[in-house]
Amino acid sequence: MTKTVEPLVRVTGLTKRYGDTLAVDGVDLMVRPGEVYGFLGPNGAGKTTTLRILTGLISPTSGTVRVLGGSPGQAQVLARTGSMIESPAFYPYLSGLDNLRLLAEYAGVARAKIDEVLELVDLADRAKDRFSTYSLGMKQRLGVAAALLKDPELVILDEPTNGLDPAGMRDMRRLIRELGSGGRTVLLSSHLLGEVQQICDRVGIISAGRMVAEHDVEELRNEQELVIRARPLESAHSVLRRVLGGDAVRLYDDTLRATVGPNRAAEVNRLLVEAGIAVSELRSTERALEDVFFELTTEEKAHAG
Amino acid sequence: MLGSYRAELLKLRKRGAVWVLFAAGLVLSLIFGYLLPYLGYATGEENQQTSGIPRSEVLRGLLPERVMDNTIGGYPVFAGALALVLGAIVVGGEYTWGTLKTILSQRPGRGTVLVGQLLGLLTMIALWVVGMFAACALCSIGIAAVENGSMNWPGPLDLLTGFAGGWLVLSVWCLAGAVLAVAFRNVALPIGLGVVWILGVEALFAGVVTSLLPDLEFLADAMPGANAGALVFAVTGMTATDAPPGVRDAVSGDRALWTLLAYAAVFVVLALVTTRRRDIA
Numbered sequence A: 001m002t003k004t005v006e007p008l009v010r011v012t013g014l015t016k017r018y019g020d021t022l023a024v025d026g027v028d029l030m031v032r033p034g035e036v037y038g039f040l041g042p043n044g045a046g047k048t049t050t051l052r053i054l055t056g057l058i059s060p061t062s063g064t065v066r067v068l069g070g071s072p073g074q075a076q077v078l079a080r081t082g083s084m085i086e087s088p089a090f091y092p093y094l095s096g097l098d099n100l101r102l103l104a105e106y107a108g109v110a111r112a113k114i115d116e117v118l119e120l121v122d123l124a125d126r127a128k129d130r131f132s133t134y135s136l137g138m139k140q141r142l143g144v145a146a147a148l149l150k151d152p153e154l155v156i157l158d159e160p161t162n163g164l165d166p167a168g169m170r171d172m173r174r175l176i177r178e179l180g181s182g183g184r185t186v187l188l189s190s191h192l193l194g195e196v197q198q199i200c201d202r203v204g205i206i207s208a209g210r211m212v213a214e215h216d217v218e219e220l221r222n223e224q225e226l227v228i229r230a231r232p233l234e235s236a237h238s239v240l241r242r243v244l245g246g247d248a249v250r251l252y253d254d255t256l257r258a259t260v261g262p263n264r265a266a267e268v269n270r271l272l273v274e275a276g277i278a279v280s281e282l283r284s285t286e287r288a289l290e291d292v293f294f295e296l297t298t299e300e301k302a303h304a305g
Numbered sequence B: 001m002l003g004s005y006r007a008e009l010l011k012l013r014k015r016g017a018v019w020v021l022f023a024a025g026l027v028l029s030l031i032f033g034y035l036l037p038y039l040g041y042a043t044g045e046e047n048q049q050t051s052g053i054p055r056s057e058v059l060r061g062l063l064p065e066r067v068m069d070n071t072i073g074g075y076p077v078f079a080g081a082l083a084l085v086l087g088a089i090v091v092g093g094e095y096t097w098g099t100l101k102t103i104l105s106q107r108p109g110r111g112t113v114l115v116g117q118l119l120g121l122l123t124m125i126a127l128w129v130v131g132m133f134a135a136c137a138l139c140s141i142g143i144a145a146v147e148n149g150s151m152n153w154p155g156p157l158d159l160l161t162g163f164a165g166g167w168l169v170l171s172v173w174c175l176a177g178a179v180l181a182v183a184f185r186n187v188a189l190p191i192g193l194g195v196v197w198i199l200g201v202e203a204l205f206a207g208v209v210t211s212l213l214p215d216l217e218f219l220a221d222a223m224p225g226a227n228a229g230a231l232v233f234a235v236t237g238m239t240a241t242d243a244p245p246g247v248r249d250a251v252s253g254d255r256a257l258w259t260l261l262a263y264a265a266v267f268v269v270l271a272l273v274t275t276r277r278r279d280i281a
C-alpha cells in the first residue's frame, strides 16, 4: 500500500490568467491511480478552469501538467480520459443514442459500448428521445455516459450533481462511487462538502484560485470535538478556556464545542462538575467538514490579504 | 479522420435545417429557372425573367440542352448565400451549443475534427448540386415533352465542368460561412455579415467601381462573388443577355478558378489555425 505509485495527474504551479483575473493561481494537485479525488471549492474558485486545462481545452498561462504520463489534449491521453466539463453539451436535435453514436465515431469506440453505458446511467429507455427533451438530470447522466464511452482509466467530472434534485443527486453519487470502486480513477469537482465527504477518498480544497489543502478525507473527518451542554454555560466556557486554551473552545447558542478527542471527555466532565456546573450533555462528534473548510479558506484569505 | 468525417455526416444528415436550406435553394432555382420563364413563354406575356428575349429563345433556355445554366446560374448569389448559411450554422452551432468541447474531449485532435467537419460540408454541397441538377433535369424533360422541344443534353464533359464549377462556387461560400463562424464563435453574426456581403456589398461595390472609381476595378475583380459569377459564366457558356444576377464575365474563367481555389485555401487555413490555437470554453 505504501509503495509510491506514479500519479495519474500531476499539476505543479498551474496558473491561468484572464486579463486582470487570475482564475487559477499556482495550483499543485496530484491524483493517484484508483482513487476518487474530490476537487472542492466555492463557485468561482477555479475548478472548471483547472479541469479545462487538464482536458486540453484551454492552455495554461504557466505551470506544468502531466496527465496519464502525457500532456493534456494529446490523442493517446484523450483516448484514456473521459470527461464532462461544466454543463453537459450535446446536439439538441439528435437523440441521446445518436449523440453517443457520433461520439463513438470520433473516439473510435465500438457501437456495443453505447448500450452498455446507457444501461449503466439508466438512460436506455429514453435513449431514442431527442436530447432537447431531456430533464437536467438526464442530460447530466448522458454526460456521464459519454465520459464512460471510452472505458477510460481516468474520469473527470465537473460538478456532476449541479442542479439535480435530491433523488438525482443520490443516484449520481451512487454511480460515481461505483465507478471509483471499479478500479477507475475519478477526479470530481464539487462545491458541496457533504458530497465530497460521501464519495471521495482524498480532497483538494481550492479557494480563489489557490489550493489551500490536500488531505485524505478520513484524516479530515477524524478531527473530533466535544459538544457540551451545561448550566451556567458562560461559567463552563471560562473554565474550559482556562484549562484547554482559548482556541480550543467555542461558544454557540446553547452549546460549547471543544476541539479535543473523546479520550478527554471524562476529564472535561470532572472539571465542570468540580466547578459546580450542571452538565446535561457531553458527547463526542466528528467535526463537520464545513467547519474545517471554512477555517482553511478564511485562513487563506487572511494570508492573501 | 474517417471517424470524424462519418460523425459529421451523421450530424448533417439528421439536421433538419440542412434540408430546409437545400429545399429553399431547390425551390428558388426551379421558380426562377423554370416556372417564371415557362409561364412567360406559355402566356406570351413578358416578365422580369423573359423581358427582351425572343419567345423561341425563352423556350430553348428551358430545354435539357441548357439544364446546367439553370442548375448553377443562381449559385454565385442566391444558392451561395444559402451555402454560406449552411457553413455558419454547422460550424457556429458547435460554439453556441458548446458541443465543440464535447467532441474535442474525444480522441482526435482539433485539426482532424475540423477537417472532418469541412469535408462533411463539402460532401453535403456536392449532394445539393446533384439534387438540384436532378430536379432541373426533370423539369426540362417535362417541358421538352410538352412543347415538343429537342431532347439534346449537354456533353458529359460540359456536365462535369458544370458540376465542378457549381460545387466550387457553393463550397467557397460555405467555407466563408464556416470561417466567419470560427472567428465569431457564433451563428447569427456570421450569417448576417455574410448574407449582407453576398446580396448587397459586392453588387454595390462593383457598381460604384464601374461608374465612379475605375481605378479600383482590380479590387472589384478580386472579390469572391465576382469570381464566382465569372466561373459560372465561363463553365455554362451563357450570353450576357440571359445571365442571371451576379453572373458576368468580370474575369476569365481560368482566373476565376484560381482565385476561388485561393479563397477556399485561405478560409480553410484561417479556420484551422484559429481553432487549433484558441481556448475552448
Ligand SMILES: Nc1ncnc2c1ncn2[C@@H]1O[C@H](COP(=O)(O)OP(=O)(O)O)[C@@H](O)[C@H]1O
Binding pocket: A018, A021, A022, A023, A024, A041, A042, A043, A044, A045, A046, A047, A048, A049, A050, B281
Ligand atoms: N473565459 C473566461 N474569461 C474570463 N474570466 C474567466 C473565464 N473563465 C473563468 N473565468 C473566471 O475565473 C474564475 C474561476 O472560474 P471557474 O474556473 O469557472 O470557477 P469554478 O468552476 O470553481 O466555479 C472566475 O472568477 C471566473 O469569472
Ligand SMILES: [Mg+2]
Binding pocket: A044, A047, A048, A049, A086, A158, A159
Ligand atoms: Mg465550475
